[in-house]
Amino acid sequence: MKVLIADKFPERYIEQIRGLGSQVSYEPRFEAAEIVENIADKDVVVVRSTKVTAEAIEATQNLSLIIRAGAGTNNIDKQAASCRGVYVANCPGMNSIAVAELAMGLICALDRRIVENTIDLRNGIWNKAEYSQADGLYGKVLGVVGVGKIGEELIKRARVFGFQLKAYSRSLTPDKAKAIGVACVPSVAELVPQCDIISVHLAAAPETEGIISKEIIDSMKPGAYFINTARAELVDEAALLEAVQAGRIRVGTDLYRDEPEGKTAAFESELSKAATVYGTHHIGASTTQAQNAVAAETVRILKLFLKTGRVENWVNRLVKTPANWQLVVRHHDKPGVLAAVLSCLKEDNVNAEEIENVIFEGAQAACCTIQVDTKPSSETLEKISALEGQVIHSELMGIG
């Protein structure tokens, strides 16, 4: 198996991938265009933030799996991958602690104005008078938007600081909110005006694009801190800049709408230059601990794929297939049985969507579950049941 790793990846784990019998090309400096030129014979591609475009996916015949060594998969053209039957998998949760640590760091830094403190000291200025005015964080209301793995890690850390914790998340139930010690608020619009600090931890998706809209930004308390260690696409950046320039809020951000794709570049951004914005270089997940955890998960996914063909953390699987019926066929475990069953379905113009065949001890009998889009006719079902010496029993049931 030929594996292209087109991003920085720890050497120890590259050796483990080689140890699986794979031929590894390690190209930590590759950018999107270079993937297109070098992907033709690859079976698996591993990336961090480097883009895997539709052009790259279409330039290969063999590609079967793209692993995002990280959480967000918005740098991979999932639609193009799905059209060619290429699995996309990610490593959720493996870098959550690192991202939560950065969010906490930005909150603390904003409160004590650590950046200005340091700059003044570097310029030979001692100004205890100016920097002794922080209010402190204890008892402040921290609103967490998105309670996935990163949101939860932030909540754990924030609890120790003594914040009042409130959260909005699509999947947050009152029971879960109680268990993790947050007040559950039903919408972002209701959460934001109640908070002294807002930290966003959502994935980039069509439904979250611009969720931190101008209206939401304008509803923040005067003097609030806004923290983004998630994705730039979640935020109306122009409205954020406007609020910053008007002195209404202060910001800690790791992401920018027009951030460079490459690892090093010149970068001009009004947001990152603003005096009350503390910016970092999209480094939320970039700790050695996090990158080792992500790499170990990548190796685990690859190992399982090579051994069983199964893909863990598969993100481009159709959630609800068009299947409305399920045909369960108990059959003798011998060649041609499934071909005969499928041929009966084909004659009836019934499309098989998902199929699972399992074998019983002794390898005499097996059971195949075939999810189908339309109901097979009673003649087809009779024909399948009557497959003499092949089918033991078959049964149709409605699903979904």
Ligand code: 3PG
């Ligand atoms: C992620 O989605 O996991 C983070 O944004 C990290 O991205 P990176 O691995 O490119 O730093």
